[in-house]
Amino acid sequence: MNLIVEREKGPLQELETRIATLRQRGSGSSGDVAVLEEKYRELLSDLFGNLTPWERVHMARHPKRPIAGDYLAGFDQLDELHGDRHFRDDRALVGGFARLRGRRVVYLAQQKGRDTKENIRRNFGMVSPEGYRKAKRLMELASRFGLPIVTLVDTSGADPGIASEEHAQSEAIAACLIALSKATVPVVSAIIGEGGSGGALAIALADRVIMAENAVYSVASPEGCAAILWGDSARAPEAAERLKLTSTDLLGFGIVDRVVKEPLGGAHRDSEGFVGVVLDAIDQELAALADTPAAILRENRYAKFRRIGAWEQTYVAAMATALT
Amino acid sequence: MPMPDWLRSLREKDVPAEDAALWEKCPSCGEMLYRKDLEANLSVCTKCNYHFRMHAYDRINSLVDGDFVVIGDEIAPGDPLEWTDKRPYTQKLESDREKSGLSEAIVTGFATLDGFPVALGVMDFSFRGGTMGTVVGERVTHLLEEARRRKLPCVIFTASGGARMEEGMLALMQMAKTSQAVERFMADGNPYFVVLTDPTTGGVSASFAFQADLIIAEARASIGFAGRRVIEQTLRQKLPENFQTAEFLLEKGHVDMVVTRAEIRSTLVRMLDYAVDRKRIAPTLKAVPEFALQ
Numbered sequence: 001m002n003l004i005v006e007r008e009k010g011p012l013q014e015l016e017t018r019i020a021t022l023r024q025r026g027s028g029s030s031g032d033v034a035v036l037e038e039k040y041r042e043l044l045s046d047l048f049g050n051l052t053p054w055e056r057v058h059m060a061r062h063p064k065r066p067i068a069g070d071y072l073a074g075f076d077q078l079d080e081l082h083g084d085r086h087f088r089d090d091r092a093l094v095g096g097f098a099r100l101r102g103r104r105v106v107y108l109a110q111q112k113g114r115d116t117k118e119n120i121r122r123n124f125g126m127v128s129p130e131g132y133r134k135a136k137r138l139m140e141l142a143s144r145f146g147l148p149i150v151t152l153v154d155t156s157g158a159d160p161g162i163a164s165e166e167h168a169q170s171e172a173i174a175a176c177l178i179a180l181s182k183a184t185v186p187v188v189s190a191i192i193g194e195g196g197s198g199g200a201l202a203i204a205l206a207d208r209v210i211m212a213e214n215a216v217y218s219v220a221s222p223e224g225c226a227a228i229l230w231g232d233s234a235r236a237p238e239a240a241e242r243l244k245l246t247s248t249d250l251l252g253f254g255i256v257d258r259v260v261k262e263p264l265g266g267a268h269r270d271s272e273g274f275v276g277v278v279l280d281a282i283d284q285e286l287a288a289l290a291d292t293p294a295a296i297l298r299e300n301r302y303a304k305f306r307r308i309g310a311w312e313q314t315y316v317a318a319m320a321t322a323l324t
Numbered sequence: 325m326p327m328p329d330w331l332r333s334l335r336e337k338d339v340p341a342e343d344a345a346l347w348e349k350c351p352s353c354g355e356m357l358y359r360k361d362l363e364a365n366l367s368v369c370t371k372c373n374y375h376f377r378m379h380a381y382d383r384i385n386s387l388v389d390g391d392f393v394v395i396g397d398e399i400a401p402g403d404p405l406e407w408t409d410k411r412p413y414t415q416k417l418e419s420d421r422e423k424s425g426l427s428e429a430i431v432t433g434f435a436t437l438d439g440f441p442v443a444l445g446v447m448d449f450s451f452r453g454g455t456m457g458t459v460v461g462e463r464v465t466h467l468l469e470e471a472r473r474r475k476l477p478c479v480i481f482t483a484s485g486g487a488r489m490e491e492g493m494l495a496l497m498q499m500a501k502t503s504q505a506v507e508r509f510m511a512d513g514n515p516y517f518v519v520l521t522d523p524t525t526g527g528v529s530a531s532f533a534f535q536a537d538l539i540i541a542e543a544r545a546s547i548g549f550a551g552r553r554v555i556e557q558t559l560r561q562k563l564p565e566n567f568q569t570a571e572f573l574l575e576k577g578h579v580d581m582v583v584t585r586a587e588i589r590s591t592l593v594r595m596l597d598y599a600v601d602r603k604r605i606a607p608t609l610k611a612v613p614e615f616a617l618q
Binding site for chain 1: 398399400404405407408409410457458459461462465487488489491492493494495496497498499500501503504506507508511525526527529530531532533534535548549550554555558559563567568576577578
């Protein structure tokens, strides 16, 4: 059960219906519509104006929230490239060549499904080793052709199945982290929904990390964290609070560089508009990085992650060494 | 080999006067083992060859020629999220420090192995389940940076339950930080070896553990990405006994070799002998002033 979906029912839904009915009547009721719309905005603000971390988790998992496919539809042109060249084409992670706002890029996106059938085909956006190996291949290709890398992150986590273990999930993720460390082109990542731990980070070791306001990015799912720490997954709301997984927290830590504000009530209230704003943000970040020489790009990327959780003295020493 | 001073001073803190402290029961075969015999046998059951988890300093002592020069010990844990669950995080750290005699879940430094100077990192599961927080990430990165500066090979023994939840996303980001340090270190042509010990999972296995030139798994160690319990709960089925064992990984082609604890040191020395020309050792010895004095 999704908390946000539940909250959208009742008075809010009633108001929506009434506004729609009045609108259909056409002329003569525009004053009444305006009053109701004002009321609607107030109600939205009451219901969603101040979300707790746990509510944001539900917002990030909202069934109508824009998913990677909605963003990719906003690109000028897409040419998907398939497969890991070894075993399989993972449908949970898609990628290839694209044009975004006129710019040539390589894209990588974790793709959830909209309905059960598509979710099964896409393994609910949980990427298998084959998906990460495809990603690694495309990261290397991007560097070879000098194309910036754009990644869209939306996964509850890397696939935890038997086959994934048999095919070395750890190695596949670790290899992506190395490939992004090596990249000689700009890397821009957008956390659009769920940023589930290492499975998300595998494609988000980026020069700039953009995050949707109500997306979450966490070391563990609140449910999993609560189960481990208290032996009770029902304490997930409390875990969500403690994990500091919201865009506000992560901007504060310097883990995220830019937060894109969502429409009141969540991105799905204006999916198309919101997708456009995120794509513009990606474009702006790419533009800002476009002229940076590869060596400086890599140096800055190293420093960006180097200082997270750095113990002051060793960091200063390391920087002094790097400069000599 | 006489017990080095640094280990003796650590050991003198122990007062195993009571009888119970003299014996250890093997969880595999049930044999009661005399603790001194067990330690002399590298914490491997003398009857059934069960490998107990090893204290970081016992491991170091089983490997190094003489002295071990600790670096990064001053990198001390903080509490960036002011975390509390059943107990405050700071209290958990304090009791783990007492229990393990360690300042954090990894010990890093320099040593020589059969004359080869190396940067050595050894994780310890008894400290917060060997989880990687900011200190582990920082120490691993620091070790790789210092090894790179000195052009020394780096050997890391992993034992970890993954990223440390009590440090949230700051812990997860250590995967990115250590990966970049590994990439830089290896790009310069420096050899990087990892020995996976029981257990190695999650954020550690998916970062600096599986990025090495050589990946050696200690016999019977449990190694994987997702924890066994997580997979069983997700799939609602029991997993086969050998799933995620070192031997399973060897069969699947994930590791270079599986080695028993008794053979780890000699194996590492043989591998170093392939990777590093012995004639080049002399100048690298000078990289660590403490070795030049020996």
